[in-house]
Amino acid sequence: MSSLALSSDYVPSHALANVRGSAIRDLLKLTEQPHVLSLAGGLPATELIPAERISECAARISADSASLQYTVSAGVHECREAVASYDDVTTPRRVLLTHGSQQALFLLAHALVNPGEMVVVDDPVYVGALQVFQSVRAEVVALPITSAGTDVDALRELLETGARPRIVHTVSNFHNPAGVTATTQTRIELARLADHYGFVVVEDDPYGRLRFTGDDVATIAAHGERVVRLGSASKILAPALRVGWMSGPPEIIAMVELLRQGADLCGSTFSQLIVAELLDDRTWLDNHIARVRDAYRLRAAALATALSREFGDRVEFTRPEGGMFCWARVPGADTSALLAGAVDAGVAYVPGAAFGVRADFGDCLRLSYSALTPDELSEAVRRLSVALLA
């Protein structure tokens, strides 16, 4: 019989046709060249991962074959309890463990959003969130972020015109990529608007514990019920544990739990038990996190110093109070066009355009300082100035 199908006709679904690849993850490949000092990644510092402690836990826990068996979709109870305690959640029933907090975002979007329904994000946006909302074919509305976080005035105006988003997403602390932290007033208003207009705030907070200057701000969830908080062990313990979590209304937890059965059945019993033990060892954990914070404080300062030294008044940038990212603008520089030259000069960054939804950010760039030492950061910025100011 003659063939009706060409061998190359693997037609992507609408879900996929709509998704833009992550420039950042694609860059991971490019920047693996040894001579490149990468400000591009979103990686925590490898040398600060507590490998010795994790290795000891891993050996002991995996020696019991029961910890290598399947678990329930919501996650190992001990770890849900540990997360509830760590993140001030009233009960483990409000916690669901996921394969990194990215999976929490993905499942949440799939549980709550139909094609064509609205989702509001910040501009610039966390690319992983944009990909998720594109994959459910949401109508994505991006509001330019302010120095106080999500632009709640613009959001209110949007809502008053009759717009009814299903989700409003923000990275509340040390925004990726914008570097800003939502103020208390922004948080209160987000929670209030959510209650009034019936959307869900997704409070994406992987970096909250990595504050190295200034005071903690109460969570958005502290101000209202229609908030789902996302957290992760990736930035405080280790990415390869792949343990993230969401906490929120039990009705939403139940919906996501059901969807997760189909998505991947369950998480790793073994990894979740490791995370439970480490979160529960509060003395060790506090010391460990303090060590990471101290290192990032020095690195952020080294980056800022080098930017001022090399660029003078030709750069504007956020001074992050925590987390891993600095958002910079070099007026007149086309950061997308200049990237290849920068990599040749031995430095990588993510062009601002990778994070733009409505806005262009063509002269912006995201600089991650977490994975380089102060000396490396100084040299990286020197190379950057050669590439961008040439």
Added chain:
Amino acid sequence: MSSLALSSDYVPSHALANVRGSAIRDLLKLTEQPHVLSLAGGLPATELIPAERISECAARISADSASLQYTVSAGVHECREAVASYDDVTTPRRVLLTHGSQQALFLLAHALVNPGEMVVVDDPVYVGALQVFQSVRAEVVALPITSAGTDVDALRELLETGARPRIVHTVSNFHNPAGVTATTQTRIELARLADHYGFVVVEDDPYGRLRFTGDDVATIAAHGERVVRLGSASKILAPALRVGWMSGPPEIIAMVELLRQGADLCGSTFSQLIVAELLDDRTWLDNHIARVRDAYRLRAAALATALSREFGDRVEFTRPEGGMFCWARVPGADTSALLAGAVDAGVAYVPGAAFGVRADFGDCLRLSYSALTPDELSEAVRRLSVALLA
């Protein structure tokens, strides 16, 4: 201001509204009572998980903090290589690592199937596949499975009427739940129909290495290009490693890789390195798998002996050649209605109705023999006969 939203109005998306919960996973909770001998689960034998070897690997590998860092979405190269070698795939580029093979199925469906498009499954069906296809809102067509596997004659008739499925899914070896293995003729015909009509065969094969009697049958992928094979470390090494994989056309691998960035970024570097090492240690692996196979052979035989002894001619059942499941029918028994009494009597199973799409299977049940010893299986079947034949 007065509230427009009720606090309980977390409306599930269409994706979720369409998904039926997994009776099997819900049962996991019920059967955790200590007095219950569970034939319900799909768990490999806990005591046969190579915990000592995994513990040694885990300790050594996680002591290097680089193995606790993020990895690329397609998975750690060493592990893709190891899987390619283990599963006779021509190149690691055709392999993508996932968080269990369930995630491979989920991503594949999301990459290839739009709402309303057709997917063909066996009846009875692997519930995890049904959930996935429901969550993408596929039109699911179920063809009663035969003793030769997927009913390729019924499939051909369907295709000749103009039906154009995107995916045809089957569990090719030791079908879950039906226990049958697709014959060579069925495999050849599936691959041929896929080439002719342009669908993708999903050859779901978590149990293929667990054959304890009879001869291996060449894979469906060996007969054509439009086949994606799914495999997993869960049944041969340990579920909590959460390492599964898919192999197939590079175009499809690339589509799934893109979707995976949004789904959960990447898998666990750490777990994938453990799996790579264990798959590559062929002498150890062959011995280990032989040990699991031998145990399952004894268990399957003990179950069959007990069924014949306790039920006589009041039961019909498959005699599995491998894997973990036996499919039984007790004419006249309403296995859903009788389950609660069976649990009271100290035995659990999954009622056939949980696996039915068009068919009812009201007098059928799935019995898993992998997790119980021969003596426990004998006692479990005695209790089962009390509950079902009362």
